[in-house]
Amino acid sequence: MRYPKDHKDSSRQRLIELGGSHAKKHGFNESGMASIAAAAGVTTGALYKHFDGKADLFVALITAELARTAKMYEAVDPTDAVSAARSLTGYLSIQHVRHPEQGCPLPSLTPEIARADKAVKEAFQTGLLEIHEKLQRLTATPEDAWTLMAQNVGAVMIARAVSDEKLQLEVLSALRSAGQKLLFERASDLIKSEV
Helix, strand or coil, X not given: CCCCCCHHHHHHHHHHHHHHHHHHHHCCCCCCHHHHHHHHCCCHHHHXXXXXXXXXXXXXXXXXXXXXXXXXXXXCCCCCHHHHHHHHHHHCCHHHHHCHHHCCHHHHHHHHHHCCXXXXXXXXXXXXXXXXXXXXXXXXXXXXXXXXXXXXXXXXXXXXXXXXXXXXXXXXXXXXXXXHHHHHHHHHHHHHHHC
């Protein structure tokens, strides 16, 4: 049976997408190649046709996941404080806490990346800097972008680590307020500079 020309690329993309969701939910190191392949609906052999090994797959997953997050922030208009706040609210939501497979890879995978090999760390750094660049458009300074990123990632990590939903919501709410101050200041400054 002959496959269409783009079959290999679409299979690889599906592996990265579904493998990324599986890794964010279950942890990359805890997931064997067999479970990642099963999550993508392929055999382990098919997985190895696309990736040289687990480290190669991790690089691909990190690259794709962080690019997706950067693209999300790129779509936010820095002069539209409501849109920026909506993005922040979505990130700091109980939905994001409960469903890591659907969200940003930073709260789920950063601890594992810290223990990974150089290629994974380099892919992470590249993607992280791209996210920072997109966030910087929404904040007043590079420092504010790092602050917003670290606060948000930390809040989601803490909320996931506690069992009390009331406490989860308290953490998320506190960080939404802090983040909105940064975003509204930036939007206000941009609007004033256009007048």
